[in-house]
Amino acid sequence: MLGKILRIIGIILIGLASALMILGGIGTVCIAWFPENWESLAMMAPYKLIFQTAVIFTILAGILGFWATIKLIRRKHNGWNLAVIALLLSLATAGTKMYFSNMARGGVAPTNIRFFFSLFVLVYFLVLRIPAIWDKVGFEKRDQPDEGLGGLAGGAAAIVAGGLTLTVHLWAGPSHTVNGVNYVEYLHTELMVAGVALIILGLIPLVQDLWCTAVSRHPTETLEIATVDNRT
Numbered sequence: 552m553l554g555k556i557l558r559i560i561g562i563i564l565i566g567l568a569s570a571l572m573i574l575g576g577i578g579t580v581c582i583a584w585f586p587e588n589w590e591s592l593a594m595m596a597p598y599k600l601i602f603q604t605a606v607i608f609t610i611l612a613g614i615l616g617f618w619a620t621i622k623l624i625r626r627k628h629n630g631w632n633l634a635v636i637a638l639l640l641s642l643a644t645a646g647t648k649m650y651f652s653n654m655a656r657g658g659v660a661p662t663n664i665r666f667f668f669s670l671f672v673l674v675y676f677l678v679l680r681i682p683a684i685w686d687k688v689g690f691e692k693r694d695q696p697d698e699g700l701g702g703l704a705g706g707a708a709a710i711v712a713g714g715l716t717l718t719v720h721l722w723a724g725p726s727h728t729v730n731g732v733n734y735v736e737y738l739h740t741e742l743m744v745a746g747v748a749l750i751i752l753g754l755i756p757l758v759q760d761l762w763c764t765a766v767s768r769h770p771t772e773t774l775e776i777a778t779v780d781n782r783t
Contacts, residue, residue: 554687566708569616709753
């Protein structure tokens with residue numbers, strides 16, 4: 552039972568970390584390509600190439616993280632390895648952005664959120680690799696019954712990532728507000744669509760599980776309904 556709980560938590564954490572990577576990459580586009588357009592970001596212009604590289608690799612890390620999440624849900628080989636690579640890449644890009652951002656403008660938010668969360672998830676995944684724990688978690692044991700836990704964990708991860716996307720203007724807004732204008736709002740529609748889509752995607756396996764549970768609890772009623780339909 553403990554192994555199943557640890558597995559569910561791991562899938563949710565890597566899914567959430569991947570969402571932060573994607574949002575972090577998209578959120579840095581303004582600094583990486585157009586710092587001259589805002590007086591408060593003009594000092595970042597000399598570091599454009601560094602931030603452009605960081606944006607590209609941050610988004611790639613997020614894509615790799617989502618790929619790892621799918622592999623972990625399906626208990627496919629190398630899911631754990633891909634997750635660790637994505638987290639290390641996230642730490643490298645976040646650390647680089649924090650260093651130059653602090654040096655140029657004296658601030659590291661909200662990249663520091665992604666850095667420390669990625670670090671926490673990485674430590675969690677490294678702990679899961681301890682042989683005694685790894686054997687119980689069963690990330691790659693496709694021969695053992697899953698009981699739908701992978702799908703439920705993936706659904707929960709998608710819902711949490713969707714909520715994070717829908718609220719990004721709240722927790723990332725303060726560091727993206729210039730002269731009273733929250734520039735996160737410029738992507739309001741795109742972020743809303745992505746957030747709602749993730750939540751709907753996450754609800755699908757949960758609804759399926761509830762339906763299957765309801766059917767399994769009332770097999771007699773299901774059989775009777777099927778018999779009546781056949782007679783009709």
